[in-house]
Amino acid sequence: MRVSGGTTAWLNDAGDDRAAGLLREVCASRAWARAVLTARPYPDLAALLAASDLATAELVGADLDEAFAGHPPIGRPRPGDPVSAAEQGGVADAQRAEFLRLNEEYRQRFGHVFLICATGRGGEEMLAALRERLGNPAEREREIARAELGRINRLRLVRLAARQEAAQQEGAR
Known part of the structure; x- marks a missing residue:
């Protein structure tokens, strides 16, 4: 995943409502979006990803639950959501x-x-992880889920940045 370079003008220059809406596409937690939003401006994508990591690490209680709730269960992507379907592409019908x-x-x-x-x-790898993690103590599992959330947020931010940059370049032509 490319983390150096990359423009963040699409986020830095966006109004608060537009920027918050874009960030909520990445993570359902309003606290996460607020934390990332208020740390603007970002000099580059690496700085944005670092802010995302910090905001994810600081989520607690209901804010972390809100972030988790924004994700459909593995094996049941959100209907009509191509991002959800693509992220879960490794799950076979069987x-x-x-x-x-x-x-x-x-x-x-x-x-x-x-x-x-x-x-x-792949599906087998995720099933094995699910079976294994069912045996974790609750606090340990919550931290593992938080770490996974952080990985997902990073990937989604990189994809969002690429889409926004492409749209800006297209608009400049």
Whole structure:
């Protein structure tokens, strides 16, 4: 993942409402979006990613729950959401029932969705991680889920930045 360079003008120059809306596409937590928004301006993408990491690390309680709740369960991408479908592309149809069963067991045990950065991972790998993580103590699992959230946020920010930069370049032509 490219983290050096990259313009952040699309975020720095956006009005607060527009910038907050873009950031909420990355992470459902309003506290995360606020923290990233108020740290503007960013000199480059690496600085934006560092701010995202810090904001994710500082999420607690209901704010972290809000971030988790913004993610559909693995094996059931959000209908009509191409980002959700692409992120979960490694899940085969034959694995969906097992994911749904284990996701419900996980949610009952930990009170939130099983979160894993699915990009680049196959269904079997994610199923193995889900089975393994079901045995974690609650506090340890919450921190693992937070780390996965941070990875997802970084990937989504990089993709968002690339889309916004492309749109700006297209508009400049």
